[in-house]
């Protein structure tokens with residue numbers, strides 16, 4: 001049996017990875033250590049299958065999903081974050097494959113996952129919408145796509161904090177690419193509950209949950 005804490009697949013490092021490694025290295029723990037509220041709200045009681053956690057960070061969501069019975073592939077560009085996630089999972093009876101890679105560099109199988117979850121993903125927005133398409137194509141027929149981000153409707157406030165929403169993939173960008181074969185179950189702004197960690201000042205989430213059609 002594989003060690004639940006081991007990073008099992010590794011892709012080439014990028015400048016993006018260096019930036020995130022530096023950010024994670026500033027503190028012993030960056031996020032709250034709790035699974036994200038929107039993930040718990042949306043997936044509690046769902047029938048487990050294969051889940052892809054994109055930008056899994058320190059691994060709280062991946063661990064939560066695995067404890068619900070999901071077989072989890074947890075992907076992140078940051079070695080520091082994944083090593084930390086691995087320590088949390090070490091010795092736990094869970095099925096998690098930690099993959100050190102950017103989303104677009106990973107060999108994500110098309111239709112390979114019953115759940116694709118991207119919680120506050122830091123995916124760069126590009127003209128060809130590559131990241132959005134990668135998220136969508138990873139979902140299996142009948143599977144669920146869950147994309148959650150901070151509510152950044154007031155872009156001027158975000159820009160004052162040095163963050164331009166136009167540079168990053170949002171749930172709305174993903175929703176815009178879903179064709180008639182998808183059923184959008186949730187696409188809303190809602191209040192967020194969070195116990196602490198970086199980003200705790202964000203009060204509202206944008207939540208997109210969509211189900212892929214069965215063949």
Ligand SMILES: C[S@@+](CC[C@H](N)C(=O)[O-])C[C@H]1O[C@@H](n2cnc3c(N)ncnc32)[C@H](O)[C@@H]1O
Nearest residue numbers: 020031055056057076077078102103119120122
């Ligand atoms: C805002 S954090 C969110 C972490 C986690 N999902 C959570 O909610 O705590 C964004 C994460 O995405 C990762 N990341 C950045 N670019 C990525 C990429 N191209 N592919 C996969 N992960 C990426 C970062 O290393 C970071 O861990």
